Every structure is written in C-alpha cells, then in structure tokens.
Amino acid sequence: MKAFERFVGRVAPLNRANVDTDQIIPKQFLKSIRRTGFGDNLFDGWRYLDEGDPSKTPNERRINPDFVLNSPRYQGASILLAQDNFGCGSSREHAVWALEEYGFRVVLAPSYADIFFSNCFKNGVLPIVLDKETINKMFRLAESEKGLELTVDLAAQRLTLPSGEQVAFDVDSFRKHCLLEGLDDIGVTLKDADAISEFEARHRARSPWLFDTMR
Amino acid sequence: MAGRTLYDKLWDAHLVKQRDDGTALIYIDRHLLHEVTSPQAFEGLRLAGRRPWRVDANIATPDHNVPTQKRSEGIAGITDPISRIQVQTLDDNCEAFGILEFPILDARQGIVHVVGPEQGATLPGMTVVCGDSHTSTHGALAALAHGIGTSEVEHVLASQCLIQRKAKNMRIMTRGRLPEGVTAKDLALAIIGRIGTAGGTGYTLEFAGEAVQALSLEGRMTLCNMSIEAGARAGMVAFDDTTADYVRGRPYAPRGEMFERAEAQWRDLVSDADAIFDAEVVIDASTLEPQVSWGTSPEMVAGISGHVPELSAATRPGQREGWEAALRYMGLEPGMAISDIGVDRVFIGSCTNSRIEDLRAAAAVVRGRRVANSVLQAMVVPGSGPVKRQAEEEGLHEIFLAAGFEWRDPGCSMCLAMNADRLGPGEHCASTSNRNFEGRQGHGGRTHLVSPAMAAAAAVAGHFTDVREMVGSGTGGAA
Numbered sequence: 001m002k003a004f005e006r007f008v009g010r011v012a013p014l015n016r017a018n019v020d021t022d023q024i025i026p027k028q029f030l031k032s033i034r035r036t037g038f039g040d041n042l043f044d045g046w047r048y049l050d051e052g053d054p055s056k057t058p059n060e061r062r063i064n065p066d067f068v069l070n071s072p073r074y075q076g077a078s079i080l081l082a083q084d085n086f087g088c089g090s091s092r093e094h095a096v097w098a099l100e101e102y103g104f105r106v107v108l109a110p111s112y113a114d115i116f117f118s119n120c121f122k123n124g125v126l127p128i129v130l131d132k133e134t135i136n137k138m139f140r141l142a143e144s145e146k147g148l149e150l151t152v153d154l155a156a157q158r159l160t161l162p163s164g165e166q167v168a169f170d171v172d173s174f175r176k177h178c179l180l181e182g183l184d185d186i187g188v189t190l191k192d193a194d195a196i197s198e199f200e201a202r203h204r205a206r207s208p209w210l211f212d213t214m215r
Numbered sequence: 216m217a218g219r220t221l222y223d224k225l226w227d228a229h230l231v232k233q234r235d236d237g238t239a240l241i242y243i244d245r246h247l248l249h250e251v252t253s254p255q256a257f258e259g260l261r262l263a264g265r266r267p268w269r270v271d272a273n274i275a276t277p278d279h280n281v282p283t284q285k286r287s288e289g290i291a292g293i294t295d296p297i298s299r300i301q302v303q304t305l306d307d308n309c310e311a312f313g314i315l316e317f318p319i320l321d322a323r324q325g326i327v328h329v330v331g332p333e334q335g336a337t338l339p340g341m342t343v344v345c346g347d348s349h350t351s352t353h354g355a356l357a358a359l360a361h362g363i364g365t366s367e368v369e370h371v372l373a374s375q376c377l378i379q380r381k382a383k384n385m386r387i388m389t390r391g392r393l394p395e396g397v398t399a400k401d402l403a404l405a406i407i408g409r410i411g412t413a414g415g416t417g418y419t420l421e422f423a424g425e426a427v428q429a430l431s432l433e434g435r436m437t438l439c440n441m442s443i444e445a446g447a448r449a450g451m452v453a454f455d456d457t458t459a460d461y462v463r464g465r466p467y468a469p470r471g472e473m474f475e476r477a478e479a480q481w482r483d484l485v486s487d488a489d490a491i492f493d494a495e496v497v498i499d500a501s502t503l504e505p506q507v508s509w510g511t512s513p514e515m516v517a518g519i520s521g522h523v524p525e526l527s528a529a530t531r532p533g534q535r536e537g538w539e540a541a542l543r544y545m546g547l548e549p550g551m552a553i554s555d556i557g558v559d560r561v562f563i564g565s566c567t568n569s570r571i572e573d574l575r576a577a578a579a580v581v582r583g584r585r586v587a588n589s590v591l592q593a594m595v596v597p598g599s600g601p602v603k604r605q606a607e608e609e610g611l612h613e614i615f616l617a618a619g620f621e622w623r624d625p626g627c628s629m630c631l632a633m634n635a636d637r638l639g640p641g642e643h644c645a646s647t648s649n650r651n652f653e654g655r656q657g658h659g660g661r662t663h664l665v666s667p668a669m670a671a672a673a674a675v676a677g678h679f680t681d682v683r684e685m686v687g688s689g690t691g692g693a694a
Contacts, residue, residue, distance in 0.1 A: 017533045018412055018413070018512050020652045022631075022653070022654065023654075027633045031295070032297070032301075033255070033304050034254075034258075035255045051659075052658075054297055083533060085416070088412055088413065089348065089652060090650075091346060092252065092364075093255075093346075093364035093366060096364070111413060112416075113413070114382075115348060115361075115362055115448060118364065118367070122367070172236070172237070173236045174236045174378070184263075186263070186374060188378075190373065190374055192231070192232055195240070196268075199242055203229075207340065207480065209473050209476075210244050210338070210341065211271065213336075214273065214274045214315045214336060
C-alpha cells in the first residue's frame with residue numbers, strides 16, 4: 001500500500017443519503033478476479049444512461065450529463081463529499097477499489113456503514129467523519145460556483161479550507177499509523193504469531209470440536 | 216461487576232490480544248469462502264509468499280455466479296466466460312491450498328450461508344466470517360458472525376485473526392408472539408423499518424424475547440441474516456434447546472460424548488440476567504402484519520394493509536428527498552395502497568429465505584392454485600443441494616411446477632442477479648431476498664421484499680395481498 005501523504009484536492013459533492021455499495025459498483029462488475037479495472041464503472045448506474053456491461057468500453061457508453069461526477073467542474077476530484085450511512089449494504093471491497101481507481105483518496109461524510117469504513121483503510125483511502133453542520137457547509141461550498149479545494153493533512157488530522165479555516169478530524173491511531181507508513185496490516189498481525197499460537201493451543205484444549213473437522 | 220451479554224462472552228472467548236491503541240486481535244474459528252470475494256485474497260497470499268494459517272478452519276462453495284439451470288454440465292455450463300473463470304478460480308485456489316470445497320457439482324453445494332449451518336460447519340460459540348455481508352446469518356446459532364472485505368479475507372487466511380474494535384451492544388426485545396402467518400422475515404423488515412438502515416451501525420444486535428424464542432432455528436437465521444440491513448455487522452440469538460436440536464447430528468458437528476461436552480459449554484451462550492445493553496429497542500410482535508417493502512432501501516417498508524407514505528410524513532432530515540427518489544425509481548405514487556402494487560416476477564430464494572421451511576410455507580400457499588396470468592415468471596431457487604432434495608422428497612417441487620413456478624438449482628440467483636436470472640427494466644418483483652437497492656435484481660428492476668408465503672400469495676394474485684386472507688391459518692410456517 002502507498003503511504004498516505006498530505007495533498008490538496010478538489011471536492012465532488014454527492015448529495016444523497018444511504019448510498020449503498022451496489023450503487024458504488026454494480027454486481028456485473030464483481031466477476032473479475034483482479035483488484036483493478038473497476039474505476040470506469042464507479043457509480044455505473046448513475047454515471048451512464050445505458051446498462052453497464054463488463055464487455056463495454058467507456059467510449060461506447062452514453063454519459064448521464066446530470067450526474068455530478070460528469071460535470072466538467074468536478075473532473076479530477078480526489079475528495080468525495082457524501083451524506084449519512086455512505087457505503088451501506090454489501091461488503092464488496094470492489095466499491096473501495098472503484099473509488100480509489102477513479103481517483104478518490106478521501107471521503108467526507110457524517111457517517112458510514114461499518115464494513116465499507118473498514119475496507120477503505122485497507123486500500124489507502126481515508127474516510128473522514130465530520131459533523132452534519134460542517135458537512136452541510138462543505139456541500140454549500142463545493143456546489144458553489146467556485147467549488148471547493150481542501151488540503152488534507154492526515155499526520156496533523158486537519159483539513160484546511162481555501163479561506164485558511166481549519167477543520168480537525170478524528171482517526172483511529174492504528175489505522176492512521178498504517179496509512180501514513182503504507183503498512184500491510186497482515187504483516188503487523190503476524191508479528192504476534194506467537195500470541196496467536198498460544199491462544200490457539202488454549203482454545204483447542206477448551207473446545208477441541210472446533211479443530212480438524214473441515215477436511 | 217455487571218453481567219456480560221452474549222456478544223461480550225463471544226468476544227472475550229476469542230480475544231487473542233488487546234492492544235494499547237484500543238484495537239484487539241480476535242481469533243476466527245470458521246472462515247467461509249465463495250468465488251466473488253476470494254480470488255484477490257488468494258492472489259495476495261501468493262504474492263506475499265504466505266500460506267493459510269489453519270487450512271481446516273476454511274470451507275468454500277461457489278454460489279453467487281452459478282447458473283440455476285442445466286447444472287449437470289458443471290462449470291462448462293456457465294455461459295458467461297467471466298463468471299466461468301471466477302468459479303474455476305475458486306476450485307483452483309481451494310485445490311492449491313488444500314481447502315475443503317463443495318464445488319458446483321457436489322451434492323452439498325449451495326448458498327454459503329445455507330450450507331454452513333446445514334453441514335454443521337458453523338456451530339454455536341464460534342467466530343464466523345466470510346467475504347459477504349450476510350454472514351450475520353450464522354449468529355442464529357449463538358455465534359459471532361459477520362461479513363468482511365477481501366483484504367480481511369486475506370488477513371484471516373494468513374493469520375486466523377482479525378484486527379477489530381469491539382462494537383456496542385443493542386438488544387431487540389420482542390414482546391408477545393408473531394401472529395399466525397406473520398414470519399421471521401416480517402419481523403426483520405418491521406425492525407429495519409423501525410430503526411432504519413443505519414440504526415444498528417456500530418452495534419452487535421441480540422434478538423430476544425418471546426417471539427424470537429418461539430422461532431425455529433431457520434427463522435432465527437432469516438432474522439439474523441438481515442441484521443446488516445439495519446446497519447449491524449452481526450446479529451445473534453441466545454443458545455437454547457432449539458439450537459441444540461438443530462445442531463445435533465449435522466455432518467460436521469461434534470458427535471456423542473464430544474457433543475455433550477460442547478453442549479455443556481454452549482449452555483452459557485446467553486446474556487446474563489444483569490447484563491447491560493448500550494441500547495434497547497422493544498417491538499410488540501403480536502400486532503405485526505405481513506410486511507412489503509415499497510422503496511429502494513429495506514427501511515422503506517409497510518404492512519400489507521398499509522400504504523406507500525405521503526411525502527409529508529417524512530420526519531428525518533433528507534428523508535423526503537430519499538422517498539421521492541425511491542418512488543420515482545419504483546414508479547409508485549405516494550399514498551397508494553400496498554395491495555394495489557402489481558407483480559411481474561416472483562423470486563423465492565436467497566440466503567434469507569431458501570431453506571426447507573421457507574419452501575414449505577410457500578408451497579402451502581401455492582398448493583392447488585396457479586400463478587396469475589399477468590405474472591411473467593415465478594421461480595423457486597432452493598438454498599442448497601440438500602434443501603432441494605428434501606423438498607423433492609416432500610413433493611414440494613410438484614406443487615410449485617403444477618402452479619407454474621420454475622424449479623431451479625441452488626445458488627444466489629436473482630437476489631443479486633450475477634448469474635443469468637434477473638429482472639427487466641421497470642419490472643416489479645415480489646422477492647424473498649434482502650435488498651431492494653436500485654438495480655440490485657437487474658438494471659431498472661423494482662424489488663419488493665416479502666416473506667416466502669407473501670411472495671407465493673403475490674404470485675397467485677398478481678399483486679400483493681394478505682396471505683392470511685388467502686389461506687386462513689396455518690400457512691406461515693416457522694420461516
């Protein structure tokens with residue numbers, strides 16, 4: 001995973017609550033056995049007017065001009081501004097792969113679904129929770145003629161608006177560490193291999209029926 | 216010290232290490248795999264030169280992509296080449312790593328959440344994970360079960376552990392029993408309608424009270440299955456005689472003296488009387504009626520005697536806009552009667568409602584009746600090979616076929632339409648599945664979530680109708 005560095009990015013506003021992962025990446029694109037190739041089909045059902053199919057290239061598709069990400073002013077956006085319960089539904093990590101490949105490195109929302117939230121950190125995408133008032137203010141700015149650019153500083157846990165105003169945010173210290181260092185958390189866990197083995201031995205002694213059955 | 220909840224006990228029993236930063240290393244007893252969310256995890260394992268930590272903790276079966284017709288051809292019968300590669304890749308990975316798999320032609324193949332409990336591969340007291348959000352189903356066995364992403368699939372394969380933060384405890388306490396003809400599915404939908412799709416976010420749910428205790432184990436699975444639709448990763452029901460009776464004799468469950476020993480331990484899988492829950496929701500089960508979802512989120516639900524809401528009834532911020540968008544997509548008007556919504560297709564299946572009791576409940580409604588002429592297609596997709604064979608032994612397939620239903624082979628099918636089974640644009644479907652999201656069952660398709668008995672009634676009537684009026688009492692089943 002790439003280390004997460006301070007950056008300045010444009011904000012794209014998606015003003016809709018309960019956006020589910022079926023909308024972020026529809027099921028017909030989950031058949032791939034690879035981790036890449038999902039960016040063109042991010043929000044497929046909203047982004048295009050025709051039905052999406054893995055065999056179609058983006059050039060063959062009919063763009064929905066009314067969808068916010070298709071607006072010229074939000075091209076190149078790397079921060080997605082969203083509403084409550086973003087990423088609900090299916091656990092598909094493909095949703096985060098699609099967001100990341102499209103170019104989003106940060107999501108801002110008042111709340112997230114748990115599995116999506118956790119999947120983001122595994123892929124170098126930072127989901128930030130902000131209070132409703134701040135989110136609504138960001139929507140006003142992002143939807144205004146000038147749009148909104150933010151400086152994202154994970155180390156300092158701070159967003160900076162063009163006005164110089166700063167917004168602090170919380171982040172789990174372990175996840176922050178992994179993002180900043182670009183760490184593979186399996187490697188971190190396996191440093192505790194001895195503790196896992198010791199637990200496993202005790203667990204087996206206590207509940208032997210849990211072991212050696214699925215063969 | 217206050218007592219512990221069932222979730223607290225399961226958490227404590229699997230805690231490998233509590234870290235200073237508030238995260239914990241939790242041991243995973245059972246890992247279920249299917250073809251859609253595992254290939255990238257196996258690839259990651261290979262790239263890092265890692266091996267599975269404990270091969271015998273894993274079990275796999277293909278379900279999302281498998282065709283529900285012409286199954287004798289096996290993988291070669293999958294017409295979509297991309298789906299075929301994905302199913303083949305699961306076979307290849309399981310073989311390479313020595314993981315037990317029930318492949319497409321195995322008699323035990325089925326939807327992973329039907330197969331696990333049915334085979335005794337998921338047991339009380341276990342931690343169970345799978346790269347699928349409906350893993351919460353297994354909580355019905357008094358297990359801690361939840362969905363994970365593909366990176367976590369790789370993490371569990373490599374280390375048999377997950378890095379987690381403990382969730383809060385919420386109890387859904389039912390009062391009274393469900394009326395005849397009102398099922399676990401209706402209870403699940405009513406709960407989601409009440410607390411909303413984010414109501415359980417950050418919590419583990421425990422379903423309790425008279426109505427839940429009275430449910431069969433299969434009914435409890437239906438209930439726990441939809442925890443994620445209320446935002447909770449995991450839902451669970453305490454261990455009791457119903458659980459013990461269900462587990463006893465399953466192929467991979469402990470036997471004889473080992474079962475006795477296990478059962479003695481499982482008896483403690485209940486919340487202590489003085490356990491403290493961070494939140495509690497009380498539901499009067501005795502007044503519920505069959506539920507039908509009208510919108511594009513499982514919280515958009517009404518009783519069968521009810522109506523699509525007027526927009527003025529929206530109370531939460533953003534709710535009115537959400538309802539407007541949903542009604543536009545669904546092609547419905549505010550205030551219209553639920554029973555006036557016509558049905559183009561009917562789908563009985565999915566990890567929510569494809570077990571034998573579900574099929575019995577639907578067959579009881581269909582018996583001696585015909586699918587309405589206005590309905591284009593009605594299909595029954597059993598949850599697993601054993602469910603299908605059991606239903607055929609009971610003659611249920613003949614009832615369905617005589618009524619004009621299609622009788623298919625096991626898989627996820629039209630719940631998410633990754634295989635060839637799907638809705639056309641604008642079509643309304645009475646579906647026993649779990650999600651009515653836009654496009655979930657096919658581009659432009661319109662899903663209404665219902666119980667198996669209600670789906671069967673809609674197939675016969677051609678529109679939603681109260682199944683209790685159609686057949687009187689005794690049709691609800693335990694589903």
